[in-house]
Amino acid sequence: MGVGVYLNVAVAGVLTGLVYGLMALGLSVIFGVVRVVNFAHGEMMSIAMYIAVVLFSSFHLDPLVMLVPIAAVMFVFGYALQAGLINPFITRPEHSQFLLVVALAIIIVNALLIIFGPDARTVQTSYAYDSFEIGPVIVDASKAYAAAAAIVVTAALFAFFRFTLIGKAIRACADNYTGALVVGLNVNRLYALTFALGAACVGAAGTMMTLITDVTPALGPGYTLLAFVIVITGGLGSMPGALIGGVLIGLTEALAGLLFTPSAKSMFAFGILVLVLLFRPQGILGRRLV
């Protein structure tokens, strides 16, 4: 296999990884700040994907355009969910949180099954099969757009947390819950806001994901797991970390698939996860916790 093949695979891996990173971004925010083990993460993304699909098939609205509106819808959904249901669970033991989100996941998956049926739904944009040819490398257009959107959203989120007052307040809550209370921050409202932000990220990711893959009701769990792997690898609470984790996983899986049996490529992702958990649990860009 020539260099061209390796290049193609590597580029594809990086682009895919960026989109995975966007997907994991929402979890990084939610898990990193609110500390809720959101095992319904993939299901939330499915909801966003279905919204994108329906908007496209009914009104021919391109997902790239719908990115912000769908993110806004998910923002509201996330806020309501956190304030209404999840808030009391933040201080509860992990297995309680876990059960809550598992129950939510079951409800969401089966509601989607009833509403939309089991068949895969897809968004067929006019550029769905376009590709750019750069030397020996053929770059998938849709993936490139989605990856670009991922970078933009991440940068925006990073800027938000770094430079805005609210962003700083949220980071304060994450760093020191008690301290934040003492200083007078309305922690509950900030938590709800953060969850909403995370949900908005998931919304953006889902919208972009429709450019790349089809949505079925049962899509969620696989992505939830992937999101956790990426977030832990990249570092909890770190925005660039989520992207880097995504790229690392995407690239590794792609190259592993090329060199070994593709059906076993997920093992490498889990292998990396185990190594990170053992030797650098804060992840690549995470801050060392006490």
Added chain:
Amino acid sequence: MAAMIARLTDGLSRRAFVLLAGLLAVLLAAPWIANDYLLTVLIVILYLAYTGQAWNIMMGFAGQLSLGHAIYAGLGAYIPAVLFTRLGIGPWIGLLAAIPVAAACGAIIGFLAFRFGVAGVYFAILTIAFAEFARIGFDHLTIVNASAGLFLPVAQLAHNDLWRLRGSLTMFYYVILAATVFALILSRLLLRSRMGYFWLAIREDEQAARAAGVDTFRYKMYAVMISAAVTSFAGVFYAFFYNNLFPEQVFNISRSIEMILGPIIGGVGTLFGPILGAFVLTGLAESVTSALAAFGVDLPGAKQIFYGICLLLVVVALPEGIWPWLARRLGIAERGR
């Protein structure tokens, strides 16, 4: 014998003892009262009660959240199954081979986690990673037929062959019932032993326990290994009851989740929680199916939504699980819980 029973039931109020004995009597008599459908449902309930109890040892007693417990059941299923199909070795001997392997697997996971300070949610995710590793690994292992599935030869015998675990529904029912009773007794003995008190200390506050001189590493390892070993029998039962194994299903994360719903709903760390949880969950699932069918609602997915809503209600309203609440109602609340 009487002395043993006395030791076991020491501390149980008279009312609790009567209720427990009553339940056991009903369960023993079930094959005569219930039809085969109900018996099958009971087998599933007891299977989940058994695995829930085994998981509870690690979580409820030692406070380690394992979300990948299916790996122990999977090892317990595949090892005896391979020995049976290739070498004709009976399941009980196969179990003797499976237990050390499962315990060793638990030891590896425990060692890696505890030595490197992986705890809480991170530990849970580590367990998921191992289970997924096993799933994909077995999907490529030719000795177990990889993803094509391992089928055990089924012999329709007129009589029950307990040695080879082949026989009627009733036989399987009593096997799993005996196992569940065993798990319950084991849990109680463990809880009241010296190790049990160390576990409680670790669960409540690990640093304080260490400060008090408890070798937390050693006892956490014991918890994981015992839990793994006990879970492996569930795999043996599963393999010989269903007679077909697919890595995709056996090691799947949904199996791990299924195992832990019972104890969480019933009450983590309680003795009776996992058993109650199993009854409630499976009973609920089947009742909703029957009710929906009886009302003429034919909508795939509707049952799961009801199920999810009920789970939600329980976890919101009864954060400690159903058993503590029920125990208080029945007036048999355990001492200090």
Added chain:
Amino acid sequence: MNSTYMLPNRRHLLAGAVATAATVAAPAILRAQSGPLKVGVLLPRSGYEAGIGQDCQRGVDIAPGILKSLGLPDLTIMNGDTESNVDTAREHAEKLISDGAQLLVGAFDSGQSTAIAQVAEQKGIPLVINIAGAPDITEQGYKFVYRNFPTAPMLTRDGFVQQKAVFDIVGKAPKTVVFMRVNDTFGTAMSKAFAAMMPKFDMPYTIADEISYDPAARDLSVEVTKAKATNADAILVVGRLNDAMLITRELAKQRWTPQAILSVGPGWYEDQYIKTLGKLSDGPMSFVPWYDPNKKLSKALESALAAKYPGINLNTNHVYTFEALLVAADAYKRAGSTDPKALADAVRTTNITDNASIGPGISFNAKGQNDKIIGGGIQNRGGKLITIAPKEAANGQPDWPMKSYQDRA
């Protein structure tokens, strides 16, 4: 889009309560009575196999009218959902039997079908398997389990036979193929069957590489890149709907159109594939158990399906699920009673020559397997499925090679 279902009213409530109580309390009563035959149909109608289960259900839905027109007795269908899960499959098989089912049909998935088969055999209730490929199911010496569907070895054999038939018709054949397969029960079983049987068939091609991929794959770009790098003439693939769509898209994006796509298994001919990919869906050939479009019953099925579910092509799921019910009704007619033993004996001596699937008809050998089924070859063309092999069942000529993806509008 969703169908309305009945909201419970008071009468339903009472009936429901009584029914629930009766189900729980009473043992199965009065099995051997006259009237319609109670057939329990177990399919994965929810869970990850929901799409296929619900597609099989369409075969059930169009059955009553056709069976009646053939002069066969009525069936009362009792629908069961296996939820794509072995435990639930077993429980619900038991449930249907205790609710009075006199014959079972199901269940598409090999693992679930195995569980149900054990229940059926223990209870002495005949089970007619509509779709399931694992050979082991009919190797257990069961007396009550029957399968009107090819086993994986049969599927493989016919895959090779019909491929060669197509090569003969077009006068060309690929010299090399890249073998892509999904790494699940079906894919692995087929891979083993291929390895065992390919030498015997003296195929004109060699396998340049075998690429197995994850059934839950969200992205097959690496796999397709690898396949493209082999420079093979054609793709030999065993997969499902999800990967068929992913692979096709990648082929278009990576600008590689093989001479042919030879699929042995589902996915490439399904409605979803055709609707989603539009013009990109033309060309792939699928070598699968299929219906003979020239047979009378096939035509009846086509029109019944078009009437009830317009826009949906008749496919394997519908045909074989229907045929399972056909076997049930035919056995009932000959047995004259609903006694399970009489029914089982009647099923054993089934000999239906006026069926829909390709081959001489429906009959079962000593192991309960219909070993006379012949697989067919079909090709996607303009949104429809043309039968191109075997010659006796063909209703069109194969197109070779496939038109380049880049040239399709």
